[in-house]
Amino acid sequence: MIRVARRHVPIFTTLTLVAVTYLAGAIAYTNFASVGVARNLLVDNAFLAVAAVGATFVILSGAIDLSVGSVMALTSILIASLIEKHAMHPMMAIAISLAIGGVFGLCQGLIIEVFRLPPFLVTLAGMFFARGAAFVVSPQSIGIKHPFVADVLNEMLTLALPLGERGVSIPVTVDIAIITIAAAAIVLRSSRFGRSVYAVGDDESSALLMGLNIRATRLGVFTLSGLCSALAGVVFTLYQQSGDPAACKGFELDAIAAVVIGGTLLRGGVGSVLGTGLGVLLLGLIQTIITFQGNLSSWWTRIVVGLLVLAFVALQAQLSKREE
Amino acid sequence: MSQSPPLLQVSSLSKRYGRLVALGAVDLEVARGSIHALMGENGAGKSTLIKCLTGAVRRDAGEVRLAGRACDPASPRDAESLGISTVFQEINLIPHMSIAENITLGRESFRFGLIDRKGATQRAKVAIARLGLAIEVTREVGSCSIAVQQLVAIARALDVRARLLILDEPTSSLDRAETAQLFDILRRLKAEGLGVLFVTHFLDQVYEVSDQITVLRDGQHVTTRATNQFPRFELVSAMLGRALGPTSSPERTERACRESSQAAGVCSVAPLSNVSSSTPTQSPSPDNYRELLTVRAVSRPGSIERADLTIATGQAVGLAGLLGSGRTELAKVIFGMEPADAGSMFLDGATYAPRSPRDAIARGVALTPESRKTDGIVPNLSVRANIVLALQARRGVWRSLSARRREEIASELIEKLGIKAAGADVPISSLSGGNQQKALLARWLATEPRLFILDEPTRGVDVGAKQEIERLIASLIERGMGVLFISSELPEVVRTCSRVSVLRDRRTVAELSGDSLTEERVMEAIATHG
Numbered sequence: 001m002i003r004v005a006r007r008h009v010p011i012f013t014t015l016t017l018v019a020v021t022y023l024a025g026a027i028a029y030t031n032f033a034s035v036g037v038a039r040n041l042l043v044d045n046a047f048l049a050v051a052a053v054g055a056t057f058v059i060l061s062g063a064i065d066l067s068v069g070s071v072m073a074l075t076s077i078l079i080a081s082l083i084e085k086h087a088m089h090p091m092m093a094i095a096i097s098l099a100i101g102g103v104f105g106l107c108q109g110l111i112i113e114v115f116r117l118p119p120f121l122v123t124l125a126g127m128f129f130a131r132g133a134a135f136v137v138s139p140q141s142i143g144i145k146h147p148f149v150a151d152v153l154n155e156m157l158t159l160a161l162p163l164g165e166r167g168v169s170i171p172v173t174v175d176i177a178i179i180t181i182a183a184a185a186i187v188l189r190s191s192r193f194g195r196s197v198y199a200v201g202d203d204e205s206s207a208l209l210m211g212l213n214i215r216a217t218r219l220g221v222f223t224l225s226g227l228c229s230a231l232a233g234v235v236f237t238l239y240q241q242s243g244d245p246a247a248c249k250g251f252e253l254d255a256i257a258a259v260v261i262g263g264t265l266l267r268g269g270v271g272s273v274l275g276t277g278l279g280v281l282l283l284g285l286i287q288t289i290i291t292f293q294g295n296l297s298s299w300w301t302r303i304v305v306g307l308l309v310l311a312f313v314a315l316q317a318q319l320s321k322r323e324e
Numbered sequence: 325m326s327q328s329p330p331l332l333q334v335s336s337l338s339k340r341y342g343r344l345v346a347l348g349a350v351d352l353e354v355a356r357g358s359i360h361a362l363m364g365e366n367g368a369g370k371s372t373l374i375k376c377l378t379g380a381v382r383r384d385a386g387e388v389r390l391a392g393r394a395c396d397p398a399s400p401r402d403a404e405s406l407g408i409s410t411v412f413q414e415i416n417l418i419p420h421m422s423i424a425e426n427i428t429l430g431r432e433s434f435r436f437g438l439i440d441r442k443g444a445t446q447r448a449k450v451a452i453a454r455l456g457l458a459i460e461v462t463r464e465v466g467s468c469s470i471a472v473q474q475l476v477a478i479a480r481a482l483d484v485r486a487r488l489l490i491l492d493e494p495t496s497s498l499d500r501a502e503t504a505q506l507f508d509i510l511r512r513l514k515a516e517g518l519g520v521l522f523v524t525h526f527l528d529q530v531y532e533v534s535d536q537i538t539v540l541r542d543g544q545h546v547t548t549r550a551t552n553q554f555p556r557f558e559l560v561s562a563m564l565g566r567a568l569g570p571t572s573s574p575e576r577t578e579r580a581c582r583e584s585s586q587a588a589g590v591c592s593v594a595p596l597s598n599v600s601s602s603t604p605t606q607s608p609s610p611d612n613y614r615e616l617l618t619v620r621a622v623s624r625p626g627s628i629e630r631a632d633l634t635i636a637t638g639q640a641v642g643l644a645g646l647l648g649s650g651r652t653e654l655a656k657v658i659f660g661m662e663p664a665d666a667g668s669m670f671l672d673g674a675t676y677a678p679r680s681p682r683d684a685i686a687r688g689v690a691l692t693p694e695s696r697k698t699d700g701i702v703p704n705l706s707v708r709a710n711i712v713l714a715l716q717a718r719r720g721v722w723r724s725l726s727a728r729r730r731e732e733i734a735s736e737l738i739e740k741l742g743i744k745a746a747g748a749d750v751p752i753s754s755l756s757g758g759n760q761q762k763a764l765l766a767r768w769l770a771t772e773p774r775l776f777i778l779d780e781p782t783r784g785v786d787v788g789a790k791q792e793i794e795r796l797i798a799s800l801i802e803r804g805m806g807v808l809f810i811s812s813e814l815p816e817v818v819r820t821c822s823r824v825s826v827l828r829d830r831r832t833v834a835e836l837s838g839d840s841l842t843e844e845r846v847m848e849a850i851a852t853h854g
Contacts, residue, residue: 007420186438190432190438190439190441195429195439198418198421199421199429201419202419203416203417205416206417209399209416210416210417210429210430212430217531222814269418
C-alpha cells in the first residue's frame with residue numbers, strides 16, 4: 001500500500017479516475033483505446049487546458065476570474081477581424097490579442113487592488129465588458145481563410161508521429177497547451193512569484209507579515225489569467241478556423257470545474273497545475289465516453305461533471321476536517 | 325568611549341491614536357545577551373511599543389537606537405533587515421508549506437533562475453539545528469504542533485541575522501514541557517549574544533527566564549529592574565498600579581457610598597433613593613441568601629483548568645487575576661460559548677450545561693464581552709436597534725416586536741442609563757466608548773436577565789462613565805440580579821463586589837470576602853508562587 005500525503009489525496013484520486021475511466025471506455029467500446037481517439041481527446045480540449053491553467057493561478061491565490069470565456073471570445077473575433085477585415089498578418093493579430101488579454105487582466109487586478117473590490121464582482125463586470133466588446137468588433141462570426149493560418153500554423157507546425165497504422169498528427173494547439181502547463185508548473189514550483197501565489201492563497205495576513213509583496217502577486221495573477229484567457233482564445237480560433245463573438249459563453253465555469261476536479265482547493269493555497277491537466281483530461285474522457293455510448297444526449301456530460309465537482313468538494317471538505 | 329552602546333535603546337517614545345495616548349514617553353534598554361521581559365496589563369502599551377519597534381506602526385516622537393545607530397523601520401521587512409525580528413503571538417506561517425519553505429519564503433536563493441530547493445532545505449536544517457531541534461524540515465507546517473510552529477517562526481526570525489528577537493506572548497498556547505524547551509532555546513540564543521525582548525503575562529516564566537523586567541501601565545513606563553531584585557508582590561502592584569497600604573472594607577464601603585451619592589440622579593435603573601444607605605458591597609443577609617449560580621471544578625483544555633465559583637442573587641462577585649489567567653475563558657464557559665469538558669454548574673439549583681449562548685440566554689444569563697467593538701455592538705445599526713437586538717433574538721423570528729414597543733423600550737433604557745446620544749436613530753458607532761458600553765448593558769437589561777456577566781465593562785471608557793457603570797451594577801444587584809464582574813482594575817473590583825474569586829494560571833486559587841477582601845490580599849493571591 002502506497003502512503004499518500006493528505007494534500008496529495010485529491011490529485012491521486014483524479015489520476016485514478018482518469019485511469020479507471022479510460023480503462024472502462026477501452027473495455028466497453030471497440031476502437032476507444034485507439035491512437036486517434038487519444039489524439040482527438042487532446043485536440044478537443046487544448047483550449048480548455050490553457051484557460052484552466054490561468055484559472056489555477058487565480059484560484060490558488062484565493063481569488064476568482066469570471067471573465068475567461070468572454071476574453072476568449074473577444075480574442076477570437078479580434079484575430080479573425082484583424083486578419084480578414086484589416087489584412088493584418090496572423091502573427092501580428094495574435095500578438096496584439098495576447099497583449100490586449102494581458103492588459104485586460106492587469107486592469108481587472110488594478111481595480112481589485114486599488115479600490116479593494118471583490119474579484120467576483122470586478123471580473124463579473126469584466127465578463128460583460130469583454131463580451132460586449134467582442135460583439136462590437138463584429139456581430140457575426142468571421143471565417144479565417146488566410147493562407148498562413150492554413151498552411152503554416154495548421155499544416156507546417158503539425159507534428160506527425162509514427163504511431164498507430166497511419167501515424168498521427170498533433171496540431172500546434174496541443175503543443176501550446178502542453179508547453180503552457182509545463183511552464184506554469186515550473187513557475188508555480190520554483191519561482192518566487194509562484195510560491196507567493198500559494199502563500200497569499202493559504203494565509204494572506206501571514207504572507208504580509210512574512211514580508212511578501214501581496215499586491216504585486218495579485219496583479220501578476222490577474223495579468224497571467226488575462227494572458228491565459230487570450231492564449232486559450234488563440235488556440236480556440238486556430239481549432240475553429242474562425243472567430244465568433246458568441247463563443248465560449250460560461251467557459252470560465254468549465255475551467256473552474258477542471259481546476260476543482262484537479263484537486264485545487266477553491267479557497268486557495270493548495271493544488272497544482274498538473275492536477276488541473278488531469279482534471280481537463282477527465283472532463284474530456286467523460287465527453288468521449290458519452291459520445292461513444294451513442295444513445296445518451298451529450299448534455300449528460302454536464303450532469304456527470306456536476307456530480308464530479310460535488311464529489312471533489314465533499315472530498316476536500318472531508319480532508320480539511322480531518323486536518324483539524 | 326570604552327563602553328559600547330546597548331543593543332536597543334528606546335528613549336521617550338510616544339504614540340497616540342487620535343486622542344488616545346497609547347504610549348507616552350517610554351524608555352527601554354535591552355542589553356546584548358540578555359532576556360528582557362516586558363510586562364503590563366491590557367492597554368498598558370506593550371503591543372503598541374512592539375509595533376513601533378517592528379515598523380508595523382510609525383512612532384510620533386522619541387528615538388530608537390539599535391547598537392548605537394538611529395533606527396526607524398517603515399515596515400516589518402525593513403525592521404528585519406536592520407536586525408529586529410519578531411515572532412507574533414498568533415503564529416504567522418503558511419500552513420500548507422513545508423518547514424523549510426516557511427523559513428526561507430521570500431528570501432530564497434536561486435540557481436539558474438529557479439528557486440534552489442535543495443539549498444533551502446539545507447539552510448533550514450542549519451536554522452533548525454541552531455535551535456537544538458531535531459525536526460524533519462520537509463514536514464508541512466500545518467501538521468506540526470503549535471509548539472513546533474512557534475519554534476519554526478523563531479528559526480525564520482533568526483535566519484536573517486537578527487540581533488534583537490521580539491517574542492510576543494510566545495508561551496500562551498504551549499504546555500509546560502514545550503515552554504521549557506522554548507526557554508532552553510532562549511538561553512542558548514542569549515549565550516550567542518542576542519538580545520531578547522519577551523512579552524508575557526505569566527509571572528513564573530518571567531522569573532524563570534528573564535534578566536530584566538520593564539513594567540508599562542496605561543502607556544507609561546513604570547519601572548525597570550533586575551529580575552532577581554524585583555519581588556513578585558511588587559511586580560504585581562507595579563502592573564496593577566496600586567500604591568500599597570491596607571484598605572479595610574469599611575473605608576471601601578464609605579467611598580462607594582460617597583461616590584454613589586455624588587452622582588445619584590445621573591443613573592437610575594432601580595429607585596435610587598436608598599442606594600447610599602444600602603451599600604452595593606454588602607453581602608445579602610443570611611435569611612434571603614439564595615444561590616444563583618454554582619460552578620464546581622469546571623475545566624476545558626487550553627482555556628480553564630479548574631474553576632469554582634458561587635454567585636447568590638443580589639450579589640456581585642468579582643473575578644480577579646492577570647491577563648491570561650482564565651477570567652474571560654471562565655465567562656465564556658458560563659455563557660455557553662465554550663462548553664466545559666469536566667466539572668458541573670448549577671443555575672437556580674438545577675443543572676446548567678449550556679451548549680451555546682442561546683441556551684444561556686434562555687436560562688436568563690447575559691454577557692457583555694471584553695472586546696466591545698468586535699463581539700458586542702453592531703456598528704452601523706442604530707442605538708435603538710442595538711438595544712432591542714437581544715430581546716428580539718430571545719422572542720424568536722416569528723414574534724416580532726412592534727415598532728412602537730421597540731421605541732418605548734429603547735427610549736426608556738436610554739433615559740434610565742443616561743446614554744448620551746443624539747437620538748435613538750443614530751448609528752451606535754457614533755457614540756463614545758462609555759455610552760456604547762451602556763447601550764450594550766441596556767440591550768441585555770431589556771431581556772431582564774438574572775445573571776449578568778460583565779467582562780471588562782469599564783475598559784476604554786472615561787472616569788465619569790466608569791462611575792456610572794459601577795452605580796449601575798449596584799442598582800442591578802439591588803434588584804436581585806447576580807453579577808459576575810471581570811476587571812483588571814483591582815480598586816474597581818474590590819469596590820463593586822462583595823466577594824472576589826482569584827484566578828491564577830487558569831485555576832481558582834482564592835476566594836476573598838468580608839474583611840479579607842482588600843486590594844492587597846487580592847494581589848497577594850495573584851502573586852503567590854504557584
